[in-house]
Amino acid sequence: MTAPQPSAVARHYRQGDLRRKIDEALDRLYPGHATLTTDDLHGVDEFHTGGHAATRELTDHLELKAGLRVLDVGSGLGGPARHLAQHAGADVTGVDLTEEYVDVARWLTDRVGLTGRARFEQGDVTALPFARASFDRAWMLHVGMNIEDKARLFTEISRVLTGEGLFIVYDVMLLGDPALVRYPLPWASEPEHSFLARPQEYRSLLRKAGFDVVAEHDHRLQAVQSLRNAGGGHHPTSTPHNPASGDTPPAPISVAMGSDASTKISKVLQNIEEDLLAPTELICRLR
Numbered sequence: 001m002t003a004p005q006p007s008a009v010a011r012h013y014r015q016g017d018l019r020r021k022i023d024e025a026l027d028r029l030y031p032g033h034a035t036l037t038t039d040d041l042h043g044v045d046e047f048h049t050g051g052h053a054a055t056r057e058l059t060d061h062l063e064l065k066a067g068l069r070v071l072d073v074g075s076g077l078g079g080p081a082r083h084l085a086q087h088a089g090a091d092v093t094g095v096d097l098t099e100e101y102v103d104v105a106r107w108l109t110d111r112v113g114l115t116g117r118a119r120f121e122q123g124d125v126t127a128l129p130f131a132r133a134s135f136d137r138a139w140m141l142h143v144g145m146n147i148e149d150k151a152r153l154f155t156e157i158s159r160v161l162t163g164e165g166l167f168i169v170y171d172v173m174l175l176g177d178p179a180l181v182r183y184p185l186p187w188a189s190e191p192e193h194s195f196l197a198r199p200q201e202y203r204s205l206l207r208k209a210g211f212d213v214v215a216e217h218d219h220r221l222q223a224v225q226s227l228r229n230a231g232g233g234h235h236p237t238s239t240p241h242n243p244a245s246g247d248t249p250p251a252p253i254s255v256a257m258g259s260d261a262s263t264k265i266s267k268v269l270q271n272i273e274e275d276l277l278a279p280t281e282l283i284c285r286l287r
């Protein structure tokens, strides 16, 4: 019997040697550090525009209390999930399609001593492997651009949330003419694998899935700043970071983006600066 072929999404994200690359990047960043904290990982484990500053801002909007059960939809390398477990005392479950990412997420979680408070499962977020009302909160950071069937995605998220469920979407959304959007981008190298939608399409699909969208935030300013920094100088695979120097932490996300990271970063920046795309946050409550 032949093994099932990985989807286009998993093929896009899979590198095969990501664990080794991250290990090497961390060795360069923190030479001689046997123990690491979640804060040490920010340069390599958050794969969304705005990096850790965006994660912190979104966390403030999740209205967390210790012990609440949070689902991280498309959890990637697990940075955002670990932040919630470490700094908000949440009980976090991440689910992601890309096996290698799930493996790296578990390994990094173990390295920072959070195993048991942040768990990661391989799965498709349009068919979540969880029972009804399993979670008090959910968030999804830069995942919808990979998903064509957003109606099913949001219906699934609504199914696994409890009655007072709060759900935050933070995706790169379409503002301008899709034909003008330049590729490769961090989530897709070609337009055929990119499923951008406009904020109004998100709002309409979320409403149909049982959510009220109670707030919308445009993150373009923050994103442009962070992408300029990411494309500009620091690169975690090449530049040692000296925490004692007080300089800014290394650019986020580029290790996970592979060899053409700088092209992807400059294209996404260009698309945002030309008002074609906008990283947008929607805060949603179940009706």
Ligand SMILES: C[S@@+](CC[C@H](N)C(=O)[O-])C[C@H]1O[C@@H](n2cnc3c(N)ncnc32)[C@H](O)[C@@H]1O
Pocket: 009, 010, 013, 045, 046, 047, 048, 073, 074, 075, 076, 077, 078, 079, 080, 095, 096, 097, 098, 101, 123, 124, 125, 126, 140, 141, 142, 143, 146, 147, 186, 187
């Ligand atoms: C740009 S990364 C964002 C990762 C993470 N949310 C973060 O902000 O660091 C997009 C992630 O979505 C995952 N993904 C895309 N489509 C998915 C699907 N149908 N089910 C589960 N995960 C998916 C990818 O594997 C990838 O890890």
